[in-house]
Amino acid sequence: MSAGPLLNIEDLSVALPEGADRRFAVQGVSLPLGRREVLCVVGESGSGKSVLANTVMGLLPAPALRVAGGRIMFDGQELTRLPEESYRELRGRRISMIFQEPMTALNPVLTIGEQIEEVLAAHGMADRRTRRERALELLAAMHLPDPPSLLGAYPFRLSGGQRQRVMIAAALALEPEILIADEPTTALDVTTQKQILRLIREIQERRRLSVLFITHDFGVVADIADKVAVMQHGSLVEYGVAAKVLDAPEHPYTQRLIAAVRRLEDGAEDARPVAAAEPLLEIKGLRKTYRSASGFFGLRKREVRAVDDVTLTIHQGETVGLVGESGSGKTTLGQLVVRLLPADGGELAFRGQEIRTARGARLLGLRKSIQMVFQDPFASLNPRHRVGRILTETPIRHGVTPAQAATRARELLHLVGLDVGAYDRFPHEFSGGQRQRIAIARALALDPELVVADEPVSALDVSVQAQVLELLADLRRRLNLSMLFITHDLRVASRICDRIAVMRGGVIVEIGSTRQIFGDPQHEYTRGLLDSIPGRSWLGIGGGAPVADRATMTL
Amino acid sequence: MKDLLAWSRHHWALLLGGGMLAVLAALTLAAPALYPEDPLSMVGPPDVRPFDEGFLFGTDSLGRDVAAGILHGARTSLLLGLVSTACSVLLGTGVGAVAGYFAGRVDDVLMRLTEFFQTIPSFMLALVLVAVLSPSIWTIVLAIAVVSWPPVARLVRAEFLSLRSRDFVKAAVVGGHPTHVIILRHILPNALTPIIVTGSLMVASAILLESALSFLGLGDRNNITWGFMIGAGRSMIRQAWWLSAIPGLAIFYTVLALNLLGQGLADLLNPLLARTRRA
Incomplete structure (x- = not known):
């Protein structure tokens, strides 16, 4: 050699x-x-x-x-x-x-x-x-x-x-x-x-x-x-x-x-005790099962319990992380909360109002209060609409005058750190991070109380991730937002969440403050997840023994 | 100026197709002025060869002016093509959009209906419809529309099925927009490119279908069309091949122009290409 x-x-x-x-x-x-x-x-x-x-x-x-x-x-x-x-x-x-x-x-x-x-x-x-x-x-x-x-x-x-x-x-x-x-x-x-x-x-x-x-x-x-x-x-x-x-x-x-x-990895240093605040969203025993027929004439039925008897409360001003791997049902739970999917059973109440059965004006009212940010900013903005239209359309639907909506949209662009010139441009003229800012501005256009964020930074580069997370953290402080933050990445969750719920196979296996989850995980699956964070020993996360392979790696 | 040159080099198909159609449209509009006589009336001796005795394309066995027939026939053929395509695109888009957006049972019912139409040989169905309803320009439009909407419905359904699960549609639902707004203003504009492209190609096939019907003698007797002219020239094909060939070339020219236009539109409307151009 x-x-x-x-x-x-x-x-x-x-x-x-x-x-x-x-x-x-x-x-x-x-x-x-x-x-x-x-x-x-x-x-x-x-x-x-x-x-x-x-x-x-x-x-x-x-x-x-x-x-x-x-x-x-x-x-x-x-x-x-x-x-x-x-x-x-x-x-x-x-x-x-x-x-x-x-x-x-x-x-x-x-x-x-x-x-x-x-x-x-x-x-x-x-x-x-x-x-x-x-x-x-x-x-x-x-x-x-x-x-x-x-x-x-x-x-x-x-x-x-x-x-x-x-x-x-x-x-x-x-x-x-x-x-x-x-x-x-x-x-x-x-x-x-x-x-x-x-x-x-x-x-x-x-x-x-x-x-x-x-x-x-x-x-x-x-x-x-x-x-x-x-x-x-x-x-x-x-x-x-x-x-x-x-x-x-x-x-x-x-x-x-x-x-x-x-x-x-710093952890949400500003995690606030929120038990005193009133509950905003109450989920009790919520269930959602996907059924699909297969085989000849659909004789064989398959059932997947995507959300299985989930109970979770989000208080005013609180950010709850929902962490799980693919197929854990975390996205389904998010979509149930914003009523993109109908639930099969259980209770889902926003300020005491049942979300599951809301119709007409009451549903419209709930839609105003609960908004969503999606994972892929390239798919979540209509490619044929200008940013101005994206930001004003929904407020106009909720009765805001076009002029007011336009003024508000410009304020929102400023709020999420974009130039006002963005108003007249199309989504494809922006980078991924900028688009996600537009998507966040859209979610905020109705002054919602609760934002469901489904993997909002997963499609972004690390440095952009950090910026968008900072923006979200800043916004929730300033606007006293509550957030259901769905992610597969414990590192991201630790950055922004007050409490973290770990989900697996449609069930919440553990729920606790961010510090608890990282410092003293109770469930075996949570420990496994923490253990799997890449570069964990380098980053010095959590308790337990450092990853053993590290020693052999530097040989 | 330089931009314009680059643009036209990129969109040559659009410009060429559009230009060919513009020439055709101008000639069609000028037909009553150029040939004020009824194109079905005898204006000269029979069987004049092209360029003889002042007849550009000669005359047929009854002494009808072929050039006049081509220009007047263009109006009927183009009208038929455009109107029947508009009808079938509207019908197909409606069915496809509803089936694709609502999916499930609605989709099942509408798609079985579509398949019912697709399994019947389309030309036979058109033939029967025209024969039963007695041939006129509007029954022919109807027949062509009835047989050509299913592919549009399937195309639009497929587009809607994939678009309805996009996040921007979900965002519109979460925003509280009513269903018809979501279908018409959020999804449809994104599905428009393939619809327009298919539509431009369908105009061509509608003209061909009408020609075939006329060829079999099921055209509208009061309006001269290219298909009718080919059919009438058929018996003379050995002695006077140009009687069939000239209207055939007219159809070829029109279909080529429409195909070019369709391809050009596809390029123009493709946002991906638009993006790379801008970058």
């Missing part, structure tokens, strides 16, 4: 098509990836980190993106000028890749076995029996349950985490030297994320792999990286050993990003 790096990116530039917002997706990046090393490339959306990964893999979407300069040296070969045929030999056999979305990365009409064996067959493993044995071996190595029956299973039967394991198995089928992982855990729940990270680390050590790991999450970096490269607007701004970059970042951008992550 030679001493130099296995993969060396030298002064690489990738040009964007004309008319894009900048000339290069990746500009002058030099980055070595050593043998048996995990290199994390961190950056926010648009930083060029995924383009970098795709360039190494020779997967740039030509002719839109092309290499404009520099070299990628891999084991004496120059990759950027490699003909497609030689690249095909390289891919899978020596460099492999896994992707963000395990739900779409597997072909739904092929069995798991066929998809893994396909990789082997494509690279010349002709014998069927050897292929099958190898596939079984791989699945077993991924700690997947019952590999023999899994070989004949179709992807829809597997969970997201299991699919990602299958993807990793397929990527490792030919024992590559480099694994490129493009946000492989971003689409997964935290507990699953933790398992996948552990698995990647394990196989990396066992198979002496080099891993190029693309992520936006410094928590994940802390858990897995040996070296860290930070990218901003296509340029490399910082590169170094993980511990050094994480604990003593040099570049101001890195410092800002890390500060944004760390700040999330």
Whole structure:
């Protein structure tokens, strides 16, 4: 083995098509990836980190993106000028890749076995029996349950985490030297994320792999990286050993990003005791079951208890976090509160008024008092309406005169930190964070008392997340808002919530003040969630033993 | 100026299609002035070849002026195409929007109805309708509308099904807007692009359908149409092929123009393209 790096990116530039917002997706990046090393490339959306990964893999979407300069040296070969045929030999056999979305990365009409064996067959493993044995071996190595029956299973039967394991198995089928992982855990729940990270680390050590790991999450970096490269607007701004970059970042951008992550952990320092305040929203024994018919003539009925006997009270001026993984029923509960869905049973009262049965004028009155902020600011604003219309339409519906609504809309824009010029523009002219500010302004346009915020920062970059959370915290103080804050991310919840309710399988398993939940979690599931927060020991969250893997990681 | 050039290079299909249609419309409007005689009356000797004896496209076996027929026929064909398409788009959008927005039972009932129409061969149905109702320009419009709304309904339903679960629609519900406002002002504008594009292509197929009906002798006898001219020229195809070919070319020209316009509109209305242009 030679001493130099296995993969060396030298002064690489990738040009964007004309008319894009900048000339290069990746500009002058030099980055070595050593043998048996995990290199994390961190950056926010648009930083060029995924383009970098795709360039190494020779997967740039030509002719839109092309290499404009520099070299990628891999084991004496120059990759950027490699003909497609030689690249095909390289891919899978020596460099492999896994992707963000395990739900779409597997072909739904092929069995798991066929998809893994396909990789082997494509690279010349002709014998069927050897292929099958190898596939079984791989699945077993991924700690997947019952590999023999899994070989004949179709992807829809597997969970997201299991699919990602299958993807990793397929990527490792030919024992590559480099694994490129493009946000492989971003689409997964935290507990699953933790398992996948552990698995990647394990196989990396066992198979002496080099891993190029693309992520936006410094928590994940802390858990897995040996070296860290930070990218901003296509340029490399910082590169170094993980511990050094994480604990003593040099570049101001890195410092800002890390500060944004760390700040999330401070906990709601201004958490107020609110027991004395009167209850605003009272949920008692609320139930919602989804029924779907399947099979011939819908004879087989399936039932999912999305919300199962949930009891929760939100007091005046209080922010309650609703934390859970996907499928826990947290979004359903939020939609029941704003009456986007009808409940099946239980009580749901706002200031003593039953929400479930409200109709006509009474429902309109409730709608005025309870508003919602949605997760994806790209989907929650009508792309065909100007911001002014988005902000005034609903107040006008509730009887405000157009002139008053327009004045109020301009005030709201100012309140959420946007320029008044935004009034006449379309949503697509704004960034994600700005759009979420518009969505928040829309929710506030009716002066509601309760805002249901469904993952309001999950679609945003970390630094923007911090800004929007600050805005929400500031608004709720100034306007004495109450909030039901739905999130999958305990770190985010800790930043803004007075109390946190942990939800799982439609049931609230634990509820307590933010400090209690973080400091002294009672339920086993809550402890598991806390334990799965990426970079937990680096961030120094919560009690209990630090993550054990940390010691082996810095070896 | 430079922007305009770039814009027209990008939207050449729209400009070309629109331009071709504008020429056609101008000629159609000018028809009564250019050829004041009834295009169905005999104005010259029979079987004059094109460019002979002052007849641009010659005359047919009864001595009718082919050029006059083409221009006067354009009015009927275009009118038929536009009116029947407008009717079927309105009907299809209404059915599709209601089915897609309310989903569930309503959707089931409306979609079975749509499928009922789709499973009957559309040309046969149009033929029967026109034959039963006696051929006139309005029964032909009706027949074409009745057979061509189901695809629109399915398209609009699919758009509505995906749009109704978008967060901006939920935001409108939470804002307390009534259902018809949500359907008409929030969802419909977002579904308009494919509707307009399909509509422009449907005008073309309506003209073709009318031609086919006229060819079989089920056209409106009082109004000359291109299909009728092709049908009338059929018996002479060996001696005078141009009698069928010239109206055929007119149909080809119109359908091509409409297709170009449809494609151009699709590009123009696509907000994604608009965004990249702006960036």
